[in-house]
Amino acid sequence: MVATKQPVPRLFDEAASAVMSMAWRPELIIEEIPAPQRIAPHALALEAEVPGQFGGEDIELGRGRLVLLHDPAGNPSWDGDFRCVTYARAEVDAEMVVDPLLTEVGWSWLTDALDRYDAAYTAPSGTVTAVSSRAFGAMSSDPPRAEVEIRASWTPLVSSADDITRHLMSWSELLCTTAGLPPLPAGVVVMSRRRR
Numbered sequence: 419m420v421a422t423k424q425p426v427p428r429l430f431d432e433a434a435s436a437v438m439s440m441a442w443r444p445e446l447i448i449e450e451i452p453a454p455q456r457i458a459p460h461a462l463a464l465e466a467e468v469p470g471q472f473g474g475e476d477i478e479l480g481r482g483r484l485v486l487l488h489d490p491a492g493n494p495s496w497d498g499d500f501r502c503v504t505y506a507r508a509e510v511d512a513e514m515v516v517d518p519l520l521t522e523v524g525w526s527w528l529t530d531a532l533d534r535y536d537a538a539y540t541a542p543s544g545t546v547t548a549v550s551s552r553a554f555g556a557m558s559s560d561p562p563r564a565e566v567e568i569r570a571s572w573t574p575l576v577s578s579a580d581d582i583t584r585h586l587m588s589w590s591e592l593l594c595t596t597a598g599l600p601p602l603p604a605g606v607v608v609m610s611r612r613r614r
Contacts, residue, residue, distance in 0.1 A: 430460045430488040432579040433500075437462060437486070440583065443590050445469075445599055451483070458487035458501070466590070468508070468597040480508035480597030484589050486582070497541040498573040502585055506596040507567040512550055515564040521546040524568050524596070531591040534601070537574065537584035544570030568596060 426434075442448050446466050453461035468480040487501040514520055524546035532539055547567045553560035574585045591601055 426460060427488070427490050429576060429578075430490075433486060433488070433576065433582040434462055436579040436582040437464065437586065440586050443594060445594055445597075446590055454485060454487075457485075458489045458493070460488040460490075462486050466593050468593055468599065470597075479599070480506065480593055482506035482589075482593045482596070484586075496573045498575065500574050500576050501571055502539075502574055502589070503571040504589060504592070505567060505569045506593050507565060508597040510548075510564050510566050510598070512562050512564045515548040515550045515566070520548045520566060524548070524566055525570075527595045528568060528570050528572075528588075528592050531588040531595065531601075532572070532585070534591065535584045535587045537588045538581070539572045539574050539585075542570065542572040544568065566596065568592070 440448075445468055447469060449465045449467075451463045451465045453463040455461075463483065463485045466482045466484070467478060470477050470479040483505055485503040487496075487503065489496075489499055492499045493501065510520075525544070528544070529542070531537075545568075547569075548565070549567075550562060550564040552562045574581060576582055595601065
């Protein structure tokens with residue numbers, strides 16, 4: 419889970435513990451994956467799936483990843499010493515991808531989630547891509563597909579494990595919103611944990 423090239427700083431160790439003890443939304447299946455080795459001295463990575471059902475069959479509503487990077491010396495391009503890097507992808511209705519506001523709305527799913535959980539951050543950047551595809555020829559019976567994908571990074575302002583937890587909650591809400599699930603009502607506390 420944790421890629422290290424140096425002794426693990428206390429704050430990153432607390433961040434890793436926050437990830438391990440996180441009470442994820444029950445709609446998510448979270449799996450630890452290998453973290454990138456060369457971007458920062460310390461890193462951890464997660465992959466998430468948002469499963470669902472359609473017509474009695476199991477389907478994937480959405481998918482995403484989160485990488486938490488830490489460089490105790492700081493990184494000028496991050497404007498800090500931590501960086502969150504994510505993508506979230508989900509199929510959407512074909513009518514949605516032709517809406518010129520979809521990309522702006524997709525970006526607001528991230529910023530609104532960060533604001534909702536008071537997850538302090540700086541230096542956000544990213545892209546929102548909406549695509550549609552239609553099959554032809556021998557594949558013409560396949561239904562049209564439409565997807566939205568959000569690729570983003572931001573610098574979380576971290577002074578404790580609680581700060582990381584706020585960003586993890588924001589990321590889980592981004593995934594669920596992208597997959598078409600409503601946000602948790604105010605005051606609802608997640609009790610269950612699903613992890614592979």
